[in-house]
Amino acid sequence: MINPDTTYHVMGLTRYVDDRDFPARGLHCVVYFSPIAKGKIRDLDTSDARKVPGVVFILTAKDIPGKNQIGGVIQDEVLLAEDEVAFVGMPVAAIYARTEDAAREAVGLIKIDIAEDPPVLDPREAYNRNELIAPVRTFILGDADAAIASAVYVAEGRAESGAQEHFYLEGQVCVATPSEEGNIHLSSATQAPTSVQRSVAKVCGLAMNRIEVDVRRLGGAFGGKEAQANTWACFAALGAQKSGVPCRIVLRRSDDMLATGKRHPYASDFTLAMDGSGKFLAFKVMYYQNAGAAADLSTSVLERTLFHATASYYVPNVHATAASCRTNITPNTAFRGFGAPQAMFVFDAAIREASRISGLRVETLQHKNLLKTGDTFVYGMAAENARACRCWDKAYAYYDLSKRMRAIDDIRRKEKDTGQVSRYGRGYALMPVCFGISFATAFFLNQARAHIHVYTDGSVGVSTGAVEMGQGVNHKIREIVADSLGIAPGQVKLESTNTTRVSNTSPTAASSGTDLNGAAALMACEMIKARLFKFMADEYHCASKDFSLGTGRLYKKGKACGVSWEELVIQAYGSRVQLSAEAHYSTPDLHFDISVEKGRPFAYHTYGTAYFEAEVDRLLGTYRIETAYVVHDLGRSINPIIDLGQVEGGMIQGIGWMTMEEMRYTDLGKPLTATAGTYKMPDIFSVPSDMQVIFLEDDYNDKAVKGSKAVGEPPFMYGIGAFFAIKMAAGCENAAYCAPMTPERLFGHLRKRA
Ligand code: MTE
Ligand code: QUE
Ligand code: MOS
Numbered sequence: 001m002i003n004p005d006t007t008y009h010v011m012g013l014t015r016y017v018d019d020r021d022f023p024a025r026g027l028h029c030v031v032y033f034s035p036i037a038k039g040k041i042r043d044l045d046t047s048d049a050r051k052v053p054g055v056v057f058i059l060t061a062k063d064i065p066g067k068n069q070i071g072g073v074i075q076d077e078v079l080l081a082e083d084e085v086a087f088v089g090m091p092v093a094a095i096y097a098r099t100e101d102a103a104r105e106a107v108g109l110i111k112i113d114i115a116e117d118p119p120v121l122d123p124r125e126a127y128n129r130n131e132l133i134a135p136v137r138t139f140i141l142g143d144a145d146a147a148i149a150s151a152v153y154v155a156e157g158r159a160e161s162g163a164q165e166h167f168y169l170e171g172q173v174c175v176a177t178p179s180e181e182g183n184i185h186l187s188s189a190t191q192a193p194t195s196v197q198r199s200v201a202k203v204c205g206l207a208m209n210r211i212e213v214d215v216r217r218l219g220g221a222f223g224g225k226e227a228q229a230n231t232w233a234c235f236a237a238l239g240a241q242k243s244g245v246p247c248r249i250v251l252r253r254s255d256d257m258l259a260t261g262k263r264h265p266y267a268s269d270f271t272l273a274m275d276g277s278g279k280f281l282a283f284k285v286m287y288y289q290n291a292g293a294a295a296d297l298s299t300s301v302l303e304r305t306l307f308h309a310t311a312s313y314y315v316p317n318v319h320a321t322a323a324s325c326r327t328n329i330t331p332n333t334a335f336r337g338f339g340a341p342q343a344m345f346v347f348d349a350a351i352r353e354a355s356r357i358s359g360l361r362v363e364t365l366q367h368k369n370l371l372k373t374g375d376t377f378v379y380g381m382a383a384e385n386a387r388a389c390r391c392w393d394k395a396y397a398y399y400d401l402s403k404r405m406r407a408i409d410d411i412r413r414k415e416k417d418t419g420q421v422s423r424y425g426r427g428y429a430l431m432p433v434c435f436g437i438s439f440a441t442a443f444f445l446n447q448a449r450a451h452i453h454v455y456t457d458g459s460v461g462v463s464t465g466a467v468e469m470g471q472g473v474n475h476k477i478r479e480i481v482a483d484s485l486g487i488a489p490g491q492v493k494l495e496s497t498n499t500t501r502v503s504n505t506s507p508t509a510a511s512s513g514t515d516l517n518g519a520a521a522l523m524a525c526e527m528i529k530a531r532l533f534k535f536m537a538d539e540y541h542c543a544s545k546d547f548s549l550g551t552g553r554l555y556k557k558g559k560a561c562g563v564s565w566e567e568l569v570i571q572a573y574g575s576r577v578q579l580s581a582e583a584h585y586s587t588p589d590l591h592f593d594i595s596v597e598k599g600r601p602f603a604y605h606t607y608g609t610a611y612f613e614a615e616v617d618r619l620l621g622t623y624r625i626e627t628a629y630v631v632h633d634l635g636r637s638i639n640p641i642i643d644l645g646q647v648e649g650g651m652i653q654g655i656g657w658m659t660m661e662e663m664r665y666t667d668l669g670k671p672l673t674a675t676a677g678t679y680k681m682p683d684i685f686s687v688p689s690d691m692q693v694i695f696l697e698d699d700y701n702d703k704a705v706k707g708s709k710a711v712g713e714p715p716f717m718y719g720i721g722a723f724f725a726i727k728m729a730a731g732c733e734n735a736a737y738c739a740p741m742t743p744e745r746l747f748g749h750l751r752k753r754a
Contacts, residue, residue, distance in 0.1 A: 003475045003642055004489075005217075005468070016219050017173045017187045018250050026246035027056055029235050030103035032093040032110045033259055034085035037119035037328040037669030041083055041112065046093060048109040054102030059094045059238060066205030070230050072195060074133065077294035077331060079203055079234050085114060086293035087328050088670050089259035091231065096239045096247065119328035119669040123288035124267055126325035133295045133324035139306045139597045141378045142317035144273075147282035151273035155354035159270060159346040159737040163290075163663035164263035164335055164656075165679055168469075170219025172229060172251040172260060176236035178244050183210040184237050189218045190229035191467050192507035197499045199230040200237040211237070215497040218469040222653070223334030225469070226507050227296050228260050257674035261333035262663060264301055265290040266342040272350035278360045280369045282317040283310055285346060289339075291324045294331040298324045301332075301339035303441055307379055307601060308340035311347040312388045312434035313366070314375035328669050334509060336653060336716045340435060345658070345720050348431065349737035352724060356733060362724075363405070363430055367392060371434055380598030387607040388432055390696060391631045395430070395609045398694060399629040404428070404613070425618050427728025428627075431610045431721025435714040436602030437511060437704070438587055441594065445506040446587040446603075448516035452481065452524040454579040458566035460485065463495040465505030466517035471712055472642035473513040479638055480518045480706065484525035486549030487565050511710035514638065515603075516585060519705040523583035532568060535577045604703040606710060607696075608632040610651065610718035612688070614725035621747030623726050625655060628688035630718060635701030635709035647693050647715040654719020656682035658739050659726060680742075 008014040032049075046058045061068050061080040071077040081092045093110060097103035120126045148154055174188045174196075184204065190196045193213040201208045213233070218225060232249050239247030251259070271284040287305055291298035302324045309320040355362045370388040377383065395401060408426045415421050439445035450464040462481055468474040474494040482489040499505065506516065533544040536554065548555045554563040563571075573579060592599030613627035630647060637643045660680045664672040673679045700707035726741050727733060735749040 003472050003639070005475060014217070016170050016217070017175055017189050020175065020187065022175065022248050023246055026248060027096045027098065027239050027243055028100040028103050029239050029247055029249040030095050030100060030107050031091045031235060031255070031259070032095065032107045033255070034081060034088060034090040034092050035112070036085055036114045036116055037088045039085055039114040039116040041081060041085060042115055043113040044092065045111040049095060049106035052097070052102055052106040052109065054098040055106045056096050056098065056243065058096070058106070060092070064203060064238065065241070066203045069202065070199045070234060071295060072227055073297060073299055074295035077296065079231065087330050089330055090293070091259065094235050094238065096243065121327055121329060121665060121669055123265070123290040123325035123327060126327050127288050127323050131326040133291045133326050134299045136321055136323045137302065137306060137597070138319070138321045139309065139378045140319055141376065144282040144284045144317040144319035147317040148271060148273040148284065151281050152276040153274050153354060153358045155272045155350060155357050157270055157349065157353045157737060159268045159349040161266050161342050161345050161739045163265045163332070164661050165257055165663065166222045166224030166262070166335060167681055168218070168220030168222060168224055171253060171256040172225070172232045173249065174229070174233040174236040175246060175248045176233070176240035177246045178240045182206070182241070183212070184240055185212045185214065186233055186237060187214050188229055188233045189225055190215060190233065191218070191221045191226045191469065191509055192229065193467065193497055193499050194503070194505045195227065195507060196230055196233040200233055203234045204237055204241050211499070213499045215467050218467060221469040222336050223338065223509065224260060226334040226509050228333050254675050257679065258671060259330065261292060261296055261330045263335035263657065264298065264332040264339065264342065268346045270346055270350045272354050274354060274358070278358065278365045278368050280313060280315045283315045283347070283350065284319045285309055285321070287322040287342070287346070289322060289324045290327050290329070290332065292327055292329045292331040296331040296333045298332060300442060301334065304339035305343040307436055307440055308343040309347065309378055311344040312371055312432040312607065313347065313369040314371050315369070318378045320378060329665065336650065336713050338510065338713065341654065341657070341717050341720065344433070344717050345739060348720055348724065352733070352737070366430060366432060370432060379601060381600045381602065383605065387633045387696060387699070388434055391607050391609040391633055392432060394696065395611055395629060395631040398631065399611060399692070401611055408613070421618070423617060423619050425616045425729045425731055426613060427616070427725045427730070428611065428613045429721040429724035429728065431612070431718050433608045433610070433714055433717045435606050435717065437515065437604055437606060437710045438590055438602045439506065439510045439512065440601035441592050443590050443592070446512070446516065446590060447506060447585065448520045449502050449582060449584050450517060450520035450524045451502055451582045452521065452528060452580060454528060454569055456570055456573050458487070458491065458569045460487070460492045461495055462492060462521055463498065463501045464517035464521055465497060465502050466513045467497050467508040468494070469508065471513065471646060472639065473508065473517065475642060476514045476638045477518050477521050481521050481525055484522055485529070485565070487552055511712035511714070513712070514708065515704045515710050516587070520583045520585040522705055523585055524581040527581040527583060528579065531577050532572055535572050535575060536568070604701060604709070606633055606714045608714060608718065610721050612721045612725040614722065614729045616726060616729040616746065618730060618750055621743045621750055623729065623743065623746065625686070625688045625722050625725065626690060628691045630693040631696065632693060632715065633696045633699070633709065634711060635699055635704065636707035637695065637697070638706060638708045640695065643711045644693055646711045648691065650713065650715030651718040652682050652687060654716040655686065655722040656719070658719050658723040659741050660686070662740050662742055
C-alpha cells in the first residue's frame, strides 16, 4: 500500500522539469513585470537591456507571431501588456539570454513610463463601479423573503475571506524544444496539458497538432497550474520558435508569488432566518468575488461558490447572488475547493451569528439542519445517499465529542462565574463538509481517455490524461489496472501525460482525476481482457465468461488453468490479438439549465465532519490547534494511505488559509507579502498535536470507479472549523467574521475587548 513515488522523492531521485539536462546553446527567459497596478504605458525602453552581454532578444506584445491572448473561458487576458497595465506583476516584456543571470541583469535595465491611475483593489468598490467580469448570477430556491418575514430569528452580517498563495514547492516552469518543421515540444509543469497546447498554438500562430506537451509530474499544483501554467509555456515556446534552440523559463519564488493568481478573496453579506427551534427557514447571500484583472477561471469558481451556498445544510428558501468583480490584482484562479470554501465560510459564520442572537447552541443548529437524503440543493438536485448525519454521528460517538465539549464549557462557565479568567482560553468547533464532484456546468470536461499497451513480456504501460502532482493519481490508476489484469502493481508503468498520446485532456482538477482517468483505464483493461478471453475461449472451445485473471494467472471457472499472465500474453500476440486499447469515459447523467440555474451538475457528493479544539494565549493573541478529529466519507478507498494523506494535507492547507496565510497590498496595489519570508505558511509546528482521521469505509459509491469517492479537495474545507474554534477560545464571539484569524488580528480583537 505504499506509494512507490515516495521512495524516489525522499531519495532525491525524482526529476522535475528543471532537473533535466538543458543544453548550453539553449536560451533562458526572464520576464519583466509591471511595477504599477493600473495605468497607460507611455514609453517602454529596452535599449540598455538589449546591450547586456548574453542577451539575444527581447519580446514585447508587438513581436508575438500569433494572437496576444491567453484567456481561456473569456478572451480578456493578454500575454504581454499592450497599451496599459492592469496589475503589479503583469508581464510587459520577455528577455531571452544565454544565461539566466544575463537575462535578470537585463530586466533591471528596462525602463518604463506609465501614466498611473488609482487602482481598484476592493471587490465591493469594483462592483459599485460596475467593473464585472461577467453578468451577476442568482440561484433561487423557494421564497427567501417570505420565509424571512415569518421567521423568529433573523441573523444578518458580513463575512470576508482572504487570498491564498498556492506555494507549490516546484515553481512555474517550462522547457520548449523546437523540433522538425517548426513544431514545438514542451515539458511543462501544468495540470492542463491541452490548455497549454491550445494557448501555445494560438500565441505562436501554429495548429495544435504541431505542439506536443509532455508532463511527467508536478511538484505540487493545488489549482495554481491549471490556467496559470499557460503564460510561462507561451514564453518558453515563443523563445524556441524564434531562436530555433531550446528555451527554458523557471520562475524564482518571488516572481512566482508576484505574478501568479491566488485563491479569490471574497466579501459577503448574509441573512440567515430560522424558526424558534433553530430550524433554518431561509438564507440570503450576496458574494463579491475579487477576480483580479482578468477572468481566468473566475466565472467557474463563482458558480461553485453558488452551488455550495448552503454548505452541508438544508435550507428550503435560498436567494444567492454572486458577482465576479474586476480589480487591479493578479487574475485569481483555481485553488483547492474552487470557490466552495469561500461559500462554506460564509454559511458557518451565519450559523455562529444565528447562535449568538438566539442563544441556541451552534452544534444544535448545525445538527438540526444537516442535509438528508432527498433534501433539495439550491440548484434543484436532490441529495442522494446523503451521509452528513452518519459522519456527524460517528464523530460524536467515536471521539466522545459531547464529553470533550462539556469539559471546555465547564471551564468557561467557571471563569464566567468567578470572574477569574485564565491567560489561556479553550474553544472548539465542528465543521461538516459537503462537496459536489464533477466539473459543474463545464460538462465537456467530464471526460477522459486512457491508452494501455501490454508488451510481449506481460509488462504494461498506461497513458491517460491525468497529471500527477503529488496527489497519487498515478499510483491509484496503477492499482486499478494491476487489479483488473490480475498482476502486480510493479508490472504496470504510468507514462507521462502527453498530448500526442492522449489528446483533448481535461485538466486534472475538480478532484476528478482518478474518477475520470481511472474509469477510462479500467475500461481499456476490460477491452484487452475481452480479447484475451475470446482468444482463449476459441482455443479451448469454451465461453469467454468462464475466464478471469488474478495472481498473475489465468483462471477458468475460478480454477487456475496452468497459464501464467506472461504465457497468455505471448500466445495471444503470436495469434495476432491486439494487445493495446484506448478507452473513453464520460460521466453519465449530468445536466444543467443555466436559464433557470437548475439541474444535476454533480455525479455525487462527498461528506464529512471535523472537530477542532484550539487554545489561545489571551495575552499575546497566539494560538494552537490542539485537536483535529475527522470522520471522512471515501466510499471504498482505492488506496487508504494516499487518501489519508489527502485528508490530512488538505485540512492543514485549509487551516492555513483560515488562520495565518495573509496576502497584503499597499493602497497602490503593490503586494507586501509576495515572498517566502513575508508570507506565513503552516509548517510542521502548525499541525494539530492530536490529529485523527477515520473513514466511513463500508459504503460503495456506485457513481465512481470501483466504488471510490474523489478526495482531493473536500478535506480542505474542514480547516474552516479552526477559525471558529480560535474565535471561541479567545472569547471573541462578537468580533467580525474576517479571515484569516492571524495572531495580529486576534491580538487586535483581544485589546478591543479588554
Ligand atoms: N495533493 C498534492 N499533494 N498536490 C496537489 O497539488 N492538488 C489538489 C488535490 N490534492 C494537489 C493535491 C487539487 S486542487 C485537486 S483538484 C486534486 O488534488 C487533483 O487531483 P485528483 O483529481 O487526482 O484528486
Ligand atoms: C470545478 C472545477 C473546474 C470547473 C468547474 C468546477 C475547473 C475548470 C473549469 C473550466 C470551466 C470552463 C472552461 C474551462 C475550464 O470548470 O477546474 O476551460 O472553459 O478548469 O465545478 O475544478
Ligand atoms: Mo483543483 S483547484 O480543481 O486544481
